[in-house]
Amino acid sequence: MTTVTVLPSGRRIEARSGVLLADLLFEAGHPLNLYCGRRGVCGKCFVEIVSGSVPPADDREQRLLRSKNLDPDRYRLACRFPVAGDLSVRIPEPSMIPKTRILSSGEGREITLDPTVRKIAVCPARPDVHSPHSLLEGLKTGLGRPFLRVAPETLFATAAVLSGIPAGDCLVTAVLGDEEELRGIEPGDTTSRLFGVALDLGTTTLAADLVDLAAGSVLGTAVGLNGQASFGADVVSRLTAAFKDPVRAASLRDAVLASINALISELGRAAGVRAEEIYETVVAGNTVMSHLFLGLPIDGLAVAPYAGVFSVAPPLPAGRTGLRVNPLGRVYLAPNLQSFVGGDVTAGIVATGLPTRPGNVLFLDLGTNGELVLKTNRGLTSTSTAAGPAFEGASISCGLAAQEGAVDKAVLRADGTIAVETIGGGPARGVCGTGLIDLIAAFLRRGDLAADGRVLRSEKRLPFASGQALSAADVREIQLAAAAVKTGMRALLASEHLTVGDLDEVLVAGAFGNYLNVENAEAIGLIPRLPEGRVKFVGNTSLEGARVLLLSGRERLRAESLSRDIRHLALARDEAFQQTFVESLSFNEWPPPAPPCRANQEDK
């Protein structure tokens, strides 16, 4: 038996003579990159031979090593020779397969940690008179990456850092992005500090996660209001404000940037992370929000045939976006799927792993508009409805976003009174989406409200807390919003020749917080009543999906192909649509409960 010592840990592995060094190291748990399957052609499994004797490399291996600027007298490919005596080896970082870690999102998906940015500490090769190369070439040589691309802005921004490296203290940290691109250089070893931000860019509310990109862990979450609200509560009023008015569009952009930057600095302060340490940001928002965020014209989105400028945006240099993060970082927008099915829905599809879920699954995003995606074994079909912002509290007289003082829960007690809970536990200042659904259900049960939406109390108001009441107009808003969503659902199902009973799952997403009462949503007919467990509230999947896209480059590729492959159902404004819409206005449960002793009738 011989011994292989792995540096720097000094771990000793007993080896039976004759085993390939690559196999020995791999089986002992060192994740050596055996990309070409030990064929000696990819050159990825190189190790440094620190001591001990190994057979010399053949011509092909020598060429491969030299092409990587590695000295064949010092480095060998681990797949090219069997262990024949005691050895000490060092496994360089680039010879390992990228670390993977399993993350659990709210929906329980497992993803592989594969972020599009990473840091490597390196000692650049120094120029001398016999090899008078440039500082950047010296860095590439130190990294073992002679063909590394350099982002244009990086050339300018890092020249001073490179020029300032003292001859003795040689360690610097290279920040590498996708496609082997150098994004930044930092003095010293900063590899333990690499962060990203995932952002749900909602019309009403913003939510952001600060993420440690090396660990995949969330360091903090912050929620705030979209500062564009002063230009109008819903998407249509923002569109109207920015339509053919570049100055107003710029103000809308400034407003949302200020809100996002405030969130980022709040997160950074709390976690002790500086803006320059944030190299990657993912933004998931609807089509209008993502255009306004980038300062792109929304004119095409305001009039038929409703076309945005982009669906898939290239990763943008952060310095160009106005976000207060490292300007050499990148900002990635979750791809828009269609003109009115935006990156927030894409993020939802990503977060829930919709394309690979078994059976027929309906994904329902109750954001500012109701967006719907139906997954069948024929693929995905999306549609968008004109639900408006009622479920975000925006068009309700006493409506609030999910913020302190908002009623987010309500129950009808046995004594006929309605008990409410508020976010933060203080006095009620209004009601948010989940509270609205609970309240409507409670008023229906108590008989204050008819299924057709008429308020049955003489004062035509529905009080629920001190000084707080729903008006008949508020009820009408919710009724219209719910009818729009139901109509979209029915049209989607019909387009795939399915009935409600064929659905294996209904996933309800929305920025409600974690409190949607599914029973009440079914009771008021907002979502179909299905056997226990088939309807799931999946929370803020826009934020969740943004985090997945932050942590995984592979998931981005999948998301981008969605935007090419998904089918779109246009809700025709025809007589049949009107008929379905009118039928959907009632707060009745659907499909209707089966009458006793008769065959169960499926909704058509």
Place this chain on the structure above:
Amino acid sequence: MTTVTVLPSGRRIEARSGVLLADLLFEAGHPLNLYCGRRGVCGKCFVEIVSGSVPPADDREQRLLRSKNLDPDRYRLACRFPVAGDLSVRIPEPSMIPKTRILSSGEGREITLDPTVRKIAVCPARPDVHSPHSLLEGLKTGLGRPFLRVAPETLFATAAVLSGIPAGDCLVTAVLGDEEELRGIEPGDTTSRLFGVALDLGTTTLAADLVDLAAGSVLGTAVGLNGQASFGADVVSRLTAAFKDPVRAASLRDAVLASINALISELGRAAGVRAEEIYETVVAGNTVMSHLFLGLPIDGLAVAPYAGVFSVAPPLPAGRTGLRVNPLGRVYLAPNLQSFVGGDVTAGIVATGLPTRPGNVLFLDLGTNGELVLKTNRGLTSTSTAAGPAFEGASISCGLAAQEGAVDKAVLRADGTIAVETIGGGPARGVCGTGLIDLIAAFLRRGDLAADGRVLRSEKRLPFASGQALSAADVREIQLAAAAVKTGMRALLASEHLTVGDLDEVLVAGAFGNYLNVENAEAIGLIPRLPEGRVKFVGNTSLEGARVLLLSGRERLRAESLSRDIRHLALARDEAFQQTFVESLSFNEWPPPAPPCRANQEDK
């Protein structure tokens, strides 16, 4: 016999039944892209079937066509079926192999026209309610390139153009760069207007070509002075000016930008080309000039171990460089080879095709410094000498760049008088490099000058025109410059164990204009005397090579690999060097002419 009509030309090709459509079209001279060799797997040879009957596409072909967003009922792969009856087909531009054209550079090299930017006129797919895609997706569909990348700055800059396309008038022009990247969008069909600039960024003089990138033709050439001259005539004084002084470095950058922009507008005015029509610029300059041009610190180049920031720069967005061309275009710098062997030498290597010339070839660039490259069958070795700017006239009392009024030719007449010619034919205002060499040769022949450099006339001056004379100090400058070049040559040859006689060619480049008298250069010992025809003056290869790099992406890849593969010879400042230098100071011919009746002695 059946007939295939090719649209839009209406050309009719007679076909024997059973021949593959692809073969018929190809053999008739239509350069159909048969990338996969008619195997039906690459999908590149698709044609539109305008009329006539063809067999239906099989499943695999249908999938391939759909993946390119082509309707299988309308498009077919030409390699998939034999002609069986009369047909009308249209061959879309993307189905053709890229046009190639042969260009002849001054050195007679042939290159394939393969520019890194091109224009395609396209009718974008319009969004409608059933396919509510974005404007950019519609453009990609129209181009048949669903995976086209979009340059970040292009997203912002072209949104307004895209949004402004009227529904009826659908033709726009896409500007595509390397690696399938969208750089720009212009309204209407502007495909006939695509231009580039090749620039020789010299320390003293600038020279630029305006090039039609579609035709590969030069529309005009302009020459000017580098406005940095007010900061010092030579590279060392520029280095000194900018050293650790960012404000001064910025002034140097502004000065050269103003000079370049003046040249570009002069060229544009003369040819009727607008700045926005220039999408590609190639700059070839020495290391210091290219750093100052980009505003990068030169501190590393000023002190040992002499390291620039970059060797190979990424293609830069033109808007970032300060050049007055289309800001969405790219600026490419000819790669630097070593700290003091810059992109101007790389351009020279490219222009002369040095790596593939037969035998042992010495390339000598008599620019501001003397840079030398020796090609043998072992590859390339470079060195740089401290020749100074004498051959650009810069350190000579009556020295001028190659500009109007400069003496550029001189001959000793039979009557013992020296006749001079000036650029422009007017009175002599000074002397430029080629004139200097002619004058030294003439004064040597007339006996006014000793081979060791002593002025033998009593007044210690060498008059050559009214009010114009070379001083003893001027002669010393030329002597030192020539000795530096000769010493470098000898050291290079020695490093490869070659003698002067082993050289098959000596290529002498420099911004002299086209008038270097090789006989005189040999007579004063600046270049070795070799059998007739082995020494060639190749002109301004920096400008020439910049033009090659402008016209051919493949040549860029080759140039970039040069910077990794070339060896560098450091001229040791040791006793042997001093000895060679002192020996080289004489104006004698070398190798010395063979004495009569004795064996020819080769220079060692």
